[in-house]
Amino acid sequence: MRRSSIGFAQSWLAMGAAAAFVLSPGTAAATIGPGVIVGGNYQQSTTSVATNPATEGSSCADNSHCYFRFSPVPSGKQLVVTQVSCIVTVLGGSMVTAALWPYRNNETLPLRRSSLVHSNPAANTFVLNNTTLQLFVAGDRPLVRVQVSNATSTVSGECNISGQRINAP
Numbered sequence: 001m002r003r004s005s006i007g008f009a010q011s012w013l014a015m016g017a018a019a020a021f022v023l024s025p026g027t028a029a030a031t032i033g034p035g036v037i038v039g040g041n042y043q044q045s046t047t048s049v050a051t052n053p054a055t056e057g058s059s060c061a062d063n064s065h066c067y068f069r070f071s072p073v074p075s076g077k078q079l080v081v082t083q084v085s086c087i088v089t090v091l092g093g094s095m096v097t098a099a100l101w102p103y104r105n106n107e108t109l110p111l112r113r114s115s116l117v118h119s120n121p122a123a124n125t126f127v128l129n130n131t132t133l134q135l136f137v138a139g140d141r142p143l144v145r146v147q148v149s150n151a152t153s154t155v156s157g158e159c160n161i162s163g164q165r166i167n168a169p
Contacts, residue, residue, distance in 0.1 A: 030058030032071055035165070042079065043162040044070050049155060053103045053143050059154075066155040067103075068144040073165070079136040081163040084116055086128040086144060088157035093150030095126040100161075102140035116144070128159075138168055 033045040048069045050057035060066035068086065073079045084100055098116040114132045121127055128144070136142055144159045 030056070032056070032069060035071060037165060040164065041162065042165040043160060045158060045160045046070050047156075047158050049157070053101075053141070053145075054105050060156065061154040062152055064151045064153075065145060065147045068146070068157070068159040070142040070159075070161060072141040073136045073138050075138045076168050077138055077165055078168050079140075079142070079163060079165050081132060081134045081136065081142060081161045083162045084114075084128060084130045084132055084144060084159065086126075086146075086157055086159035088118075088126045088128070088146055088155060088159075089124050090126060090146075090148050091124055091154040093148045093153035094120070095146055096149050097147045098126075098128055099145050100132060100134050101143045101145050102134070102136050103143050104139050104141065113145075 030048040031046065032048045035042055035044045046068050048056050048058070049060040049066050050069060051060055051063040051066060053067045053069065056069060081100060086098070088095060088098075095118055098118050100114040100116060102112055112134070114130075114134045116128050116130045116132070118126045118128045134142075142161055146155060148155060
């Protein structure tokens with residue numbers, strides 16, 4: 001069945017509204033927002049940052065890299081991420097690289113990663129808005145890894161992923 005472009009636009013608007021509600025300004029603690037599925041489209045937001053991909057945190061300071069953490073893909077499912085967007089603040093340095101990675105607890109980071117392009121529209125502020133095609137299987141935790149120029153930098157911000165969550169074959 002073919003969906004109309006109006007229905008598709010309404011789905012994206014609903015996901016944006018849900019994400020804005022979940023992570024509204026003033027949220028003090030780092031949060032991995034719930035995954036929202038509207039019309040078959042998946043979106044999740046996070047402010048959870050850590051220097052170790054296995055550890056949920058609210059601080060990413062004094063390290064040359066930082067991980068924005070999302071919820072693991074549930075058993076029996078796959079996630080195809082098609083869009084990544086972030087706004088990142090780096091105090092005491094600048095962003096060097098960014099990438100979307102799959103991670104499983106107690107395992108090394110695999111080589112399945114997608115590099116992300118960023119811009120620097122204002123002092124200490126970096127924006128990522130990338131179309132990508134990255135597959136995550138059950139148990140994978142999506143991560144956005146940010147590398148910074150100075151190991152004494154402090155990194156914070158919010159990242160969002162969107163795409164399709166499907167049943168595993």
